[in-house]
Amino acid sequence: MESFEDVRIRRPELESFVADLLEKAGARRDGAEATARAVVDASARAFDTHGVRLVPHYVESLVSGRVNGAPDLRFTRQAAAVGHLDADDGLGHLASYRAVEEGVAMARETGIAAVAVARSSHHGATGCYTLAAARQGFAAIGMTHSDAIVVPHDGLKPFNGTNPISFALPVAGEEPMLLDMATSSIPLNRVFLRRATGQPLPPEVAVDKDGAVTTDPHQATALMPLGGTAYGYKGAGLAAMVDILCSAFTGMAHGAALPAFTGTEESQPVSLGHFFIVLRPELFQPLALFDARVAAFLADLRSQPAKPGTRVMAPGDPERDAQADRRANGVPVDLTTWDSLREIAVRHGVAVPTTVPKA
Amino acid sequence: MESFEDVRIRRPELESFVADLLEKAGARRDGAEATARAVVDASARAFDTHGVRLVPHYVESLVSGRVNGAPDLRFTRQAAAVGHLDADDGLGHLASYRAVEEGVAMARETGIAAVAVARSSHHGATGCYTLAAARQGFAAIGMTHSDAIVVPHDGLKPFNGTNPISFALPVAGEEPMLLDMATSSIPLNRVFLRRATGQPLPPEVAVDKDGAVTTDPHQATALMPLGGTAYGYKGAGLAAMVDILCSAFTGMAHGAALPAFTGTEESQPVSLGHFFIVLRPELFQPLALFDARVAAFLADLRSQPAKPGTRVMAPGDPERDAQADRRANGVPVDLTTWDSLREIAVRHGVAVPTTVPKA
Secondary structure, eight states: OOOOOEEEEOHHHHHHHHHHHHHHTTOOHHHHHHHHHHHHHHHHTTOGGGSGGGHHHHHHHHHHTSSOSSOOOEEEEEETTEEEEEOTTOOHHHHHHHHHHHHHHHHHHHSEEEEEEEEEOOOSOTHHHHHHHHTTTOEEEEEEOOSSOBOOTTBSSOOBOOOOEEEEEEETTEEEEEEEEOSBSSOHHHHHHHHHHOOOOOTTSEEOTTSOBOOOTTTOOEEOBTTHHHHHHHHHHHHHHHHHHHHTTTTOOOGGGSOOSSSSOTTSOOOEEEEEEEEOGGGTSOHHHHHHHHHHHHHHHHTSOBOTTOOOOOTTGGGHHHHHHHHHHOEEEEHHHHHHHHHHHHHHTOOOOOOOOOO | OOOOOEEEEOHHHHHHHHHHHHHHTTOOHHHHHHHHHHHHHHHHTTOGGGSGGGHHHHHHHHHHTSSOSSOOOEEEEEETTEEEEEOTTOOHHHHHHHHHHHHHHHHHHHSEEEEEEEEEOOOSOTHHHHHHHHTTTOEEEEEEOOSSOBOOTTBSSOOBOOOOEEEEEEETTEEEEEEEEOSBSSOHHHHHHHHHHOOOOOTTSEEOTTSOBOOOTTTOOEEOBTTHHHHHHHHHHHHHHHHHHHHTTTTOOOGGGSOOSSSSOTTSOOOEEEEEEEEOGGGTSOHHHHHHHHHHHHHHHHTSOBOTTOOOOOTTGGGHHHHHHHHHHOEEEEHHHHHHHHHHHHHHTOOOOOOOOOO
């Protein structure tokens, strides 16, 4: 999390505001609501890079015609435990919630199920969808590929997307455990943010236009895979797995063969793939034993001795304090995004919600 | 790969020699053959850390009674796409090949299937089993947990195992693509090897007994997760996913709650879990399109511009030259292991195979 100047808005007001804006930009109500749900969920969970700040980008994609506001989603159950969802170039959020819903329906009977999503678009934080499954008592693995912004191991030019892997796990008596990680060390917008703040980048996370490692955010044009110079073959290997599952298994081209998200004809669909695996715990183990095992794991992990000033945390734990704050005091929207949202609202005559007064 | 002094033995001779030794140590023929198949496969694929060098360790485990040489493997299909395999404390290799076989049988109908393996033991290289699926035209994801040798992010004491993730993918016209990676940067026996050679460890891969980062192999007692000090929460997050799938989903305890593999009562079973997911590509996409997508991905990746003196490779590519050499000139066994195997052979009256003369 980076800190930023913000306004705070209550979650329900923010969600319906965002949905209204997307509807005015051309999204059918179901897509507008799915996208609003996802981005506000990400912001409420302190996943700001993939939260409300993306709304102006989605508005542009709808207006330019890159994203189809009224998609005809077609789901085909191709085997007992496999489904294919053609997203018809619509909003990736609508398609991804639907994919997980279909995955849950299949896994309820079969124990595990996969849904391959084709002809989709940017879906924000992959964790939104695995979390949707976990909130219904199912574990889920989610992945998406994207256009090329990460160099391969030993490579000089971008080839992989940040190709995230998410894993969400239902935990009795608390919020699900959520892993949601790019297979690069940092996301690309960390580079943009550092350009604005003038801070150097950490070592071994980015390269310049010639593929040389750099900590200068103004020189950085692409990312390195998780593991850096020595072990980047591991991050790149995971990125390859994600890319294959999101392309060969969905019918889409691999990430580096997709049209670049920026710089190409803006009305051209991006034709992304996503891949979801849903698991029903009680078809693996009796639920009481499963819950006890998960609880024991988390209790043991969280009580491990830690470096001074830190504590050992489970995936998702670092954001918990911010989540409690955001539940109590509203979801933050950075001032640049807020100005942009208000401008869109004024243009379309959408009422702007009241911000929460600062304490 | 580290280089070492070795003898070379033809693969079939080495495999039957290893099987004979394991049988004499108390393994039933099926388990002896499965373990021999796995370790010789790993060595033939230049995965030496998980190859034939582990045989003396497996012999000890059989002799001490930690591993049951005559297990009664019990497979239960708990749902259309979910199976549970109780390995009865037998050799992990036998259980893992069986698990993948059952996963393939289910996924043939259902498209995707999971097999959770319980009451198992060390199975060597996880990639042996995902590869067995890929050689039959199925993709597979494999995982295993182990006892605590990797510190969690921000932690001081070992909690995770090296908890590997493997992904194998059938590729038309060539060997499957194989990712087989620990979620730590290095395996623990790299530390032992560096103690012997006196070379320092790379930065950010190991810690001393107090949890401080060290490059001194004599001080190193535990590993760091992939990502090092700054991004180790990613390696640790993947390790957590692996541990949960191998424990809560199999019925076993989590890695840190397992008996340590060394230092505890040697006759006590380790009660490990493994987790396999098998996918049938042609129930996702028409096989010709799938194969074309995979081929395009690999061709594009392998032709990417690379740093001087390197080339961009797909997972598994770095070992291909060594594999060709080993096919032509025999599988290498390091001299320490070779002495140990010959000693066991002499003790049990097993004929020692001829080594391949050096060119």
